[in-house]
Each structure stands twice: as structure tokens, then as C-alpha cells.
Amino acid sequence: MSKVKAPVVKNEVYEMVVDDIGVNGEGIGKVEGYTLFVDGGLPGETVLTKVVKVGKNFGFGKLESIQVPSPDRVIPICKVASQCGGCQLQHLSYEGQLKFKQNKVDQLIKRIGKLSDIQVEPVIGMDEPYYYRNKVQYPVRQEGGRVKIGFYAKRSHRIVETDICYIQDQRNEEVKALILDWMTQNGISAYNEETHKGFLRHIVTRHAHSTKLMHVTLVINGRRLKASEGLIARLTKLDYISGISVNINKEVTNVIMGEQLLHVYGDTHIEDTIDDVKFHISPLSFFQVNPVQTEKLYAKVIEFAGLTGEETVMDIFCGIGSISLLLAKKAKKVIGVEVVEAAIEDALHNADINGINNVEFYTGKAEEVIPRLYDELKMRADIIVVDPPRKGCEEVLLEAMVRINPKRIVYVSCDPSTLARDLKYLAEKGYKVDQVQPLDMFPQGVHVETIVLVTKVD
Incomplete structure (x- = not known):
């Protein structure tokens, strides 16, 4: 098998002008006609990038420094924005984001x-491009000897933890903390994707924009919820929790929700309103976020x-x-x-x-x-x-x-x-x-x- 021939060498650093943004938010540029994808680069910027992967037609680089910044570059509000896979464009001004999306279409x-x-x-x-999501899906994993609840890092299933997510309802932090305490006090294990062992896979919350009430669903790798009384006692201290459900997912899959749903407390759904029309939304149903x-x-x-x-x-x-x-x-x-x-x-x-x-x-x-x-x-x-x-x-x-x-x-x-x-x-x-x-x-x-x-x- 012949070696890949490219004008760049892995682990070497090159100067590059970023021309475009890729579908996943990465900067795209060329070095001697060879395309490199670089996380964090913005169009118009001159950057130094370290090549980390070389392919036949394109490669990937790591942003080392920005020599000439874009006028649309801003400092991300979130401290883990560069690691987390949830927000790919926080370093781009909101006006710049809208222009990028129009051009993309x-x-x-x-x-x-x-x-x-x-x-x-x-x-x-x-008008306010933060705290807008009415649904969050937290993966729960055992990493480094402890339970982590957060979001997946870019292009991986490694968990990135954060004290606050700037596109979610801030009350989710309270819910997450109470569930973590319940896990610790009751010996509830986190799911392991490699071994398919461990109990709690995901925490899913959804709240109604009109009433502000929230429904919590725990996705488990099991047949029934352990220590349910303790969980209910903790979560119902929060006056906005209207219902708690358990979703059973014992499959070896990346799909978050299984088909079987059990209700353990309160309402089986949330109710929201659009243009005077009421909607009952169950945990398994799609609704715009x-x-x-x-x-x-x-x-x-x-x-x-x-x-x-x-x-x-x-x-x-x-x-x-x-x-x-x-x-x-x-x-x-x-x-x-x-x-x-x-x-x-x-x-x-x-x-x-x-x-x-x-x-x-x-x-x-x-x-x-x-x-x-x-x-x-x-x-x-x-x-x-x-x-x-x-x-x-x-x-x-x-x-x-x-x-x-x-x-x-x-x-x-x-x-x-x-x-x-x-x-x-x-x-x-x-x-x-x-x-x-x-x-x-x-x-x-x-x-x-x-x-x-x-x-x-x-």
C-alpha cells in the first residue's frame, strides 16, 4: 500500500488562510493546494495550524495561534466551548453566525x-440567542473513577462537564445535581458503552415554554428504577417538576431512548401552547427545541x-x-x-x-x-x-x-x-x-x- 503523498507533514506547523467554515463549524483552508480542516478557524483569518492527520485529499489541523483575527471573532461565553460538541460557533459573533448560515443554504x-x-x-x-432550548439530553458515564454528567466532546463520547450550559434552561443544573446526589447515596452506577454495563444511561428533561413546568426522564439499562422513592423525594423539592418517567433502553446502541416508558410520578406529559393551540407532549414525541x-x-x-x-x-x-x-x-x-x-x-x-x-x-x-x-x-x-x-x-x-x-x-x-x-x-x-x-x-x-x-x- 503506497504512502499518502501530501504537501504537509504530520506534526508540522503551517501558516494558512482560512477561507470557509465546514458543516461541523471547523475552519477550512489550503496549504499549497491541500485542504486542511481546523477547529476554531474563521474565514479571513491567518492562522498557524499543527497538522494532526493527513489523508489523501484532505487533512486535519490543530489551531496553534491566530496571526490575523477575523473582525467577527468574539470570546466564547462558555469556558468549555472549544471542547464541547454542543456549540460549534460561540467564537463567531451572532451576526457572523447568521451570515454563515444564509451563505450555507x-x-x-x-x-x-x-x-x-x-x-x-x-x-x-x-433577539437573545442563549438559554433557548426546552430539552436537554445528558449522557451519564463513569470516567476517571467517578460519575460524570455533561455533554459529549467533539467527535467523541468523552464527557465534558460544565457548571452551566448557555443554550439550556439553567434549572437543569439543579436537576442534574440532585440526580448525581441520588446516585451517590444509593450506589447507582453509570452506564459504560464499552462493556454495556452500568445502570443510568441518560437524563432527559423537557420544559414547557408557556407554563415553565418540567418533565424528567431517566434512561436506564435495566427493567425498573432502583431507589425510586429517594429520587422522587429529591426532585419534587423543585416546584417546577411536574412529572418523572423512566425509559428502558437495554440495547447496544447510540439511540438515546428505548421504546418502553414507565411513569413514576406526576404528569405523563408536559403541556405547551402555540398561537392559542394547546399541545400535550410525551417524552417519546418530537417537538421543536x-x-x-x-x-x-x-x-x-x-x-x-x-x-x-x-x-x-x-x-x-x-x-x-x-x-x-x-x-x-x-x-x-x-x-x-x-x-x-x-x-x-x-x-x-x-x-x-x-x-x-x-x-x-x-x-x-x-x-x-x-x-x-x-x-x-x-x-x-x-x-x-x-x-x-x-x-x-x-x-x-x-x-x-x-x-x-x-x-x-x-x-x-x-x-x-x-x-x-x-x-x-x-x-x-x-x-x-x-x-x-x-x-x-x-x-x-x-x-x-x-x-x-x-x-x-x-
């Missing part, structure tokens, strides 16, 4: 989607849908029915499809408690359910709203959407790469992209949400 739509004449609007940002931006997101979806009250709408990947129920207030009928059964149960309950009766929900994979609704049940839709996971839409789903022949498709995306791919498909099938509106659901991180209006070409 624009470039991917042009490069992958081959849509060169599309205008991407400036990103809708936050940034409530302030979620209201802006849904408002833009409704605007793009352009409802008059006479339309039938399909809401694909509907989750707990959050978009479906808001659309139903302005549409003739809404049909929601979601693969997670617990989410559909929440959606049906949410429709009931809000007195909304012009919605139907179907459980199953969208790429299987939507073709069946069209082919077998002859269902049609004037408008389709689709909000897929990061992998985007399966081609069979896109093909079914085209056959349904809606006047408008509102595509909500959390990954501009798969969005661009899917827009290319739709553009080749008689649709055009009218509006592209990015929205910042994840300040301090690299991800960006995008709402796109796609219309049928006459």
Missing part, C-alpha cells in the same frame, strides 16, 4: 440543487401555505400535530402522517383538547403511507407541508407527492444538503422554488432550519 442550493437563480433571504435570528423560534417558523409555514379555508392539506412527518392543528384552523381539512405511534397518540389527543375536528392522522412510514393514501384511498391535497428528518425525503415519497399534484409544497428542512437534493428533484418534475427563508433554531451551533415555498408551474 445559498451555496448548497446552488451546488447540489443546481438552482442558480434562487434568492435566499437573510436568516431570521433571535426552540419555542421562541418555533412560533416564527410555524407562522412562516402558514404564510407560505396561503390558506383560504377551502384547501385540503397533507402534513407529512407531522409529529404530535403541531403544524397540522395550526393549519387546520385555516384549512378545510388536514391529513397528518407520522411514523412514531406515541406522537400520533399525542396528535389525536391534541386535536381533541382543542376541539379541532377537521384533521385525520395516519401512522406509518411516509414513503409507504402517502402512496397508499393516493393510490388506494384516492386522497388528494391542494397543499403539502413536509418536515422530514435530516436525511430528507425518500425518492418514492417525492414521486408520490408529485403525483398528488398539489398547487404548493411547503418544505421545512433541518438539513440544507438534503433539502437542496429534494428541491432539485421537484424542479425536474414541474415545480419551481419561489421563496427560501432560513431561520435560526440553533444559535451557537452550525445547524439551520429552512422554510421553502415550492409552487406548481402552470
Whole structure:
């Protein structure tokens, strides 16, 4: 096997100008035409980087020093921002983050989607880009002879501890401390990924923006919660804890939640409100993590849908029915499809408690359910709203959407790469992209949400 030939040598230090930011927030530059990825570098900066890994076409470097800083560089508010994998862009001003995300969407739509004449609007940002998340997932691990609760370090499952996370609800620190005390007093072990031994795997909390109440879920590698009375006694000292659940996950997997859920105290869900519509949200159901931006997101979806009250709408990947129920207030009928059964149960309950009766929900994979609704049940839709996971839409789903022949498709995306791919498909099938509106659901991180209006070409 021949040696990799590159103009750089491992462990040597090189001067480099950073040209771009990668999908994971790393700076990208070239040394003699050879691409290097360097954590912490910003576009326009001249840096010294130590090469730590050399590949055939690109390598990775460690930032040694900044010779010429970017005017957008700021000092991170979090002391472990450079170690933790949660916030990749705290060293970039918030204005710089919004520009980066707009450019990211624009470039991917042009490069992958081959849509060169599309205008991407400036990103809708936050007035206060901190403490915005309504959900946190803490891994619990045994490291260095003691239990650690925190977040994963970049590109690893090593735990980074912090006294405060600046994108989460600060009350989580109280919850974390009480659970750690409960573990210590009762000999509760932490999970070990290598041996698949140990009891507590994750702590998951979710709070309601409207009521401020919080639900706590412990993910365990076991059949029942040990010393549950002690845990309940500790957590219920906090007046904002409305419920406690246990999730059983005995699988050898990186998936956080298992399928079996046991409720040990209080409410089985949290209740939140968007635009006067109430939502019951169970621990297994998806709900947007940034409530302030979620209201802006849904408002833009409704605007793009352009409802008059006479339309039938399909809401694909509907989750707990959050978009479906808001659309139903302005549409003739809404049909929601979601693969997670617990989410559909929440959606049906949410429709009931809000007195909304012009919605139907179907459980199953969208790429299987939507073709069946069209082919077998002859269902049609004037408008389709689709909000897929990061992998985007399966081609069979896109093909079914085209056959349904809606006047408008509102595509909500959390990954501009798969969005661009899917827009290319739709553009080749008689649709055009009218509006592209990015929205910042994840300040301090690299991800960006995008709402796109796609219309049928006459």
C-alpha cells in the first residue's frame, strides 16, 4: 500500500488562510493546494495550524495561534466551548453566525440543487440567542473513577462537564445535581458503552415554554428504577417538576431512548401552547427545541401555505400535530402522517383538547403511507407541508407527492444538503422554488432550519 503523498507533514506547523467554515463549524483552508480542516478557524483569518492527520485529499489541523483575527471573532461565553460538541460557533459573533448560515443554504442550493437563480433571504435570528432550548439530553458515564454528567466532546463520547450550559434552561443544573446526589447515596452506577454495563444511561428533561413546568426522564439499562422513592423525594423539592418517567433502553446502541416508558410520578406529559393551540407532549414525541423560534417558523409555514379555508392539506412527518392543528384552523381539512405511534397518540389527543375536528392522522412510514393514501384511498391535497428528518425525503415519497399534484409544497428542512437534493428533484418534475427563508433554531451551533415555498408551474 503506497504512502499518502501530501504537501504537509504530520506534526508540522503551517501558516494558512482560512477561507470557509465546514458543516461541523471547523475552519477550512489550503496549504499549497491541500485542504486542511481546523477547529476554531474563521474565514479571513491567518492562522498557524499543527497538522494532526493527513489523508489523501484532505487533512486535519490543530489551531496553534491566530496571526490575523477575523473582525467577527468574539470570546466564547462558555469556558468549555472549544471542547464541547454542543456549540460549534460561540467564537463567531451572532451576526457572523447568521451570515454563515444564509451563505450555507445559498451555496448548497446552488451546488447540489443546481438552482442558480434562487434568492435566499437573510436568516431570521433571535433577539437573545442563549438559554433557548426546552430539552436537554445528558449522557451519564463513569470516567476517571467517578460519575460524570455533561455533554459529549467533539467527535467523541468523552464527557465534558460544565457548571452551566448557555443554550439550556439553567434549572437543569439543579436537576442534574440532585440526580448525581441520588446516585451517590444509593450506589447507582453509570452506564459504560464499552462493556454495556452500568445502570443510568441518560437524563432527559423537557420544559414547557408557556407554563415553565418540567418533565424528567431517566434512561436506564435495566427493567425498573432502583431507589425510586429517594429520587422522587429529591426532585419534587423543585416546584417546577411536574412529572418523572423512566425509559428502558437495554440495547447496544447510540439511540438515546428505548421504546418502553414507565411513569413514576406526576404528569405523563408536559403541556405547551402555540398561537392559542394547546399541545400535550410525551417524552417519546418530537417537538421543536426552540419555542421562541418555533412560533416564527410555524407562522412562516402558514404564510407560505396561503390558506383560504377551502384547501385540503397533507402534513407529512407531522409529529404530535403541531403544524397540522395550526393549519387546520385555516384549512378545510388536514391529513397528518407520522411514523412514531406515541406522537400520533399525542396528535389525536391534541386535536381533541382543542376541539379541532377537521384533521385525520395516519401512522406509518411516509414513503409507504402517502402512496397508499393516493393510490388506494384516492386522497388528494391542494397543499403539502413536509418536515422530514435530516436525511430528507425518500425518492418514492417525492414521486408520490408529485403525483398528488398539489398547487404548493411547503418544505421545512433541518438539513440544507438534503433539502437542496429534494428541491432539485421537484424542479425536474414541474415545480419551481419561489421563496427560501432560513431561520435560526440553533444559535451557537452550525445547524439551520429552512422554510421553502415550492409552487406548481402552470
